[in-house]
Amino acid sequence: MRSERRIRRLVVGEGDEWRWTVRHRHAREGPCQEVLTLSRNGVVVRVFFRDGPGRVVGEGFYAHSGLVVDEQGRSVNLHEPRVVRAFVDEVLRRRLAAGDVDGWELLPAVVVRRAAEATPEAPPDCPPGP
Helix, strand or coil: CCCCCCCEEEEECCCEEEEEEEEEECCCCCCCEEEEEEEECCEEEEEEEECECCEEECCCCCCCCCEEECCCCCEEECCCHHHHHHHHHHHHHCCCCCEEEEHHHHHHHHHHHHHHHHCCCCCCCCCCCC
């Protein structure tokens, strides 16, 4: 069994090294959260997914650690390196600085990016899905 809390390494491009980890948090007040922490050169970005109406975060009755699902049924597993890479790409594309980021705002773009990777023969303007 792997350690969910271990810090993992992701190399993007030529030597651009990121560290990342996924954690599930239980708040004393408020909903549970899945947190994807990305760091590079001492700069830390925390991508939060807070449980809420129509939203699922991992370690629930029907969910595994790292799973996030939004109201539209879009989902990703935060433990998959390719998913983390898509979040890194989106953080870079939006030029997000250090600090906390609402993961639900990034999720649609990450899902589209992952779908495009899975179907490279599809035209760039084609929406994801069957």
